[in-house]
Amino acid sequence: MLLNKNSCTLLRYLLELEEPETIMEISRNTGQSRRKIYYHLDKINDALPQGVDKIVSRPRVGLLLTAGQRLACQSLLNQIDSYSYVLSMEERMQLIILFVCVLKERVTIEKLIELTEVSRNTVLNDLNTLRNQLAVEQYQVSLITTKSQGYVLKCHPLNKVQYVHALLTKIFLEGTTSFIRVLEDKIRAYIQDDLLLSKVLQGYLSQQVHFIEQDLGKKINRYELEFMLRILPYLLLSYRNMVLSEQAKSDLKREFSLIRKRVEYRTAQKLQELLNQKLGLKLDEIEVSWIAILLLSYRKDQDIHATSQDFADLRVAVDNFIWQFEAHSPYELENKENLARNLMIHCKALLFRKTYGILSKNPLTRHIIHKYPELYAYTEKNVSILEEAWLISLTRDEIAYLAMHLGGALKHQAPEQKKTKQVYIVCDEGIAVQRLLLKQCQSYFPADYIRAVFTSEQYKSVEDLLEADLVIVTSDGLNSKFPLLQVKPILDYEDALKLKRFANYDLLDAEHSDFRSELERLLSHYLSNKEEAQELQYQIENLVEKQILTDN
Structure with missing residues (x-):
């Protein structure tokens, strides 16, 4: 059994699936091509013990592990060791450079070949790639060869430990469990008595x-x-x-x-x-x-020392940051004293990290930016007061940590009561279709929004007596002084988006880009194969429609 990083990644993904997914969906979600998915599935199937059914994707249904396959796959992951795990190129280079950094003995090309279990040419290519990467790193570290020590890092001692800390952060926070186990086993094999x-x-x-x-x-x-x-x-x-x-x-x-x-x-x-x-x-x-x-x-x-006198200047900058954030954002903060204390505790450590070049990764940065984009944007806009006070530059991870502190102190605001809207439906397709359309529209509007259902003739006879926020129509021949929104008698996902958009944001379709066209345009940038793009577009459209109905 020779499973590499991507095989193990796919294994873990399959174990987490609770509903069937097609090969196309798995390909999109794991960032691997369909050809690679089939390739790694074959490797996993070859590794499964006898008596366990092969993992296959059923047409128009997809792939979902049975209870027996689940147990076998989990057992495979648990059994992976340095003899059964194939390192990716990135993992090999991380192992090589850490080995060079920690081994006291002379590091030779022969030891690196034995360590990585690949050919001499592959190791030499990895070393060249490492040299190129180190040349653009901020730590001013270079990989050289000497007669006495073999491969060694040339740099200031402080820079080396900073670089090793950043390397270990990447390995232990982003690496797979299997790779970390292999790395630790291989390093211990060479440093047995330490x-x-x-x-x-x-x-x-x-x-x-x-x-x-x-x-x-x-x-x-x-x-x-x-x-x-x-x-x-x-x-x-x-x-x-x-x-x-x-x-x-x-x-x-x-x-x-x-x-x-x-x-x-x-x-x-x-x-x-x-x-x-x-x-x-x-x-x-x-x-x-x-x-x-x-x-x-x-x-x-x-930190009981957060308010000690030697950090008085730090407190001034933190107080100014809190004041500036509140003054230049739409948010109100509460418990400001507690917020200031928590920021003091956080910023003390932040300044020492900056002083000694200790990298800190925030695993929630991406979620903060995407789920609370406005909070992050206002935090980023106002951190300049801290950067100028402390002569530092803050990264996205560090700004996201500050946004998390501010987010926890936001004053809760009760949602405003929405004004009841007056909505009318005009449909000429018969009573049965009128009733069905009414039921469909009621899925997207509160019960008291929709006032009546008319034919075109009925609507025109009473239009002067009405006050309306929206008139939903199923044909394009009606003129009205009120906003019109045209839908199909049997609503599709685009109609659902139009109705939801108006119910939540008072936006008519004309004020918003066409969802289907916009989605088709975006997918064309990433998928050159039209068939794959259309399949993915169809799946996204279905997902959007299901989500809208779920939200209601």
Whole structure:
């Protein structure tokens, strides 16, 4: 069984399906071509044990795992190890560069071939690609070869640890579980006797979490704390991998002079003493400083020192930011004192991350931008007051974190009572169609909106006596002083959109682009195959219609 990253991604996707999906839908949702989906399905089917039915897509129905297939697929994922998992090119390069960063021994091309289990040419191509990528990275790191050390990173020591932290963030937050397991197994195979990678150290650090937080007077975000414990051994190994002169070490200590005044540094010193006493693990002053930097940089859920006097300037900038956000946005904020305190806790860690180049990824950024675009936009518009005060530049992830804090403090506003609209239906297709059309329209309007159903002749005879917000018609021969909205006697999804648009936003079809034409135009940019585009367009149209009916 040789399953790679994409095979495992498809496996996980199939396990999450609760309703059948066609190969086309799976292709769109996973970002893989239909040919690739069939290819990986064949690989998965070959790996399934005897007695389990092959996974196939039924015509016009799609694909959904049976209970037996579900158990077998989950078992496949659980069994994947370094001998059965095929690394993608990106995963190989991540493994290679981390290996170069942490291994103390000389890194040769032969070791890299053994590590990745691919040909010499493939490894050389990966190394060239890595060099090109590093050349455009912000960390000023380059991959070189020396006689004494083999492949090694050439850079400032601080830059190297910053780069390794960013690399580990990408691996552990974006990598698949199978790849991370393979990576950890392969690294441990070459660094067998090092206490830093032992489960004993991980267990002891986990036990000390409560005491660390108690000593700090702060509660570190649980998600970030778990991440810190997981990557700390690799960060320390990447430091120990460097050959530094006494002058270089002295310069590095000077870089850390700021953090020695913080309570986190004293806590890191206590932790070092415990590690030495209990496990015989000795850390030098620079390694202790790195632990302190991580404790300072990771987000806190609580901090009793948030209002200490040495952060008075920080509080001024935060208060100005809150005032400016409220003054230049349509939002009202409540519990501003509590909001300011939470922002202080967050921004203290933010500034230390900026000072020491510690990358922080926000897994909710995309959701914040898409679900609350206005909140994000107003936050982004007003962060300049913080950037100017602290001489920093904020990323989208960092702005999204601020938007989350502001969103939690928004004053709840009761929805305004909607004015009752007066809607009339004009239909000349007979009583049966009139009644059916009325029932359909009632699915999209409150019961008291629709006042009556007329024929054209009846409507014209009473038009002067009516006040109407909208007249729904089924033919194009009617003239009226009131807004007209033409629909089919049996409503389709476009008619549903028109009615919903008017009910919610008072928009008539003429004031909005045609949905079908707009959808067809957008899909043409991404799909050159007209048949595939039409199939996807049909599925989207059906989904929209179902969603509209569900919302009602």
